[in-house]
Amino acid sequence: MRAAAGLRVAAGATGAALLGYGAYLLWTDTRAGTPLRVAWWLAGALVLHDGVLAPLVFCLGLLLGAGRARGVVRAGLVTAGCLTLVAGPVLLRPGRPANASVLPLDYPRNLALLLAAVACATLVGVWWRRRGR
Structure with missing residues (x-):
């Protein structure tokens, strides 16, 4: 049970990091x-x-x-x-x-x-x- 919870936390953290990176690119590398x-x-x-x-x-x-x-x-x-x-x-x-x-x-x-x-x-x-x- 602990391994599954750890995998969920890791997947959530990875998703949040990728979402943040995508938001950063959207904000900095696109036209106004x-x-x-x-x-x-x-x-x-x-x-x-x-x-x-x-x-x-x-x-x-x-x-x-x-x-x-x-x-x-x-x-x-x-x-x-x-x-x-x-x-x-x-x-x-x-x-x-x-x-x-x-x-x-x-x-x-x-x-x-x-x-x-x-x-x-x-x-x-x-x-x-x-x-x-």
């Missing part, structure tokens, strides 16, 4: 106004997560995840929600980039393929839970 824009972006991400993603996953988990497979359904929903949030900025970008090599892939198709893979994995997990017990 960038830290404020990053703060607004992070606030928007927090509101989007806590105001949209978490309640949606909770409600869908209650509706769809009855019985033994509830955890599997919620894990699939959380994964799909996080994938959608990560892909959001690329999918919602205004217009085409000036440099075609900046975003060269078909991101809507790739997101759809990833969400289909998550749905398939979730269905397999639900089937496995219901079959196995």
Whole structure:
């Protein structure tokens, strides 16, 4: 038990140190106004997560995840929600980039393929839970 607590403290200290270093670089190595824009972006991400993603996953988990497979359904929903949030900025970008090599892939198709893979994995997990017990 002590080793696990020590690992948690070490991981937390490492994360805090890296966060501090990132904040230092953001403050010193960027143009004026960038830290404020990053703060607004992070606030928007927090509101989007806590105001949209978490309640949606909770409600869908209650509706769809009855019985033994509830955890599997919620894990699939959380994964799909996080994938959608990560892909959001690329999918919602205004217009085409000036440099075609900046975003060269078909991101809507790739997101759809990833969400289909998550749905398939979730269905397999639900089937496995219901079959196995």
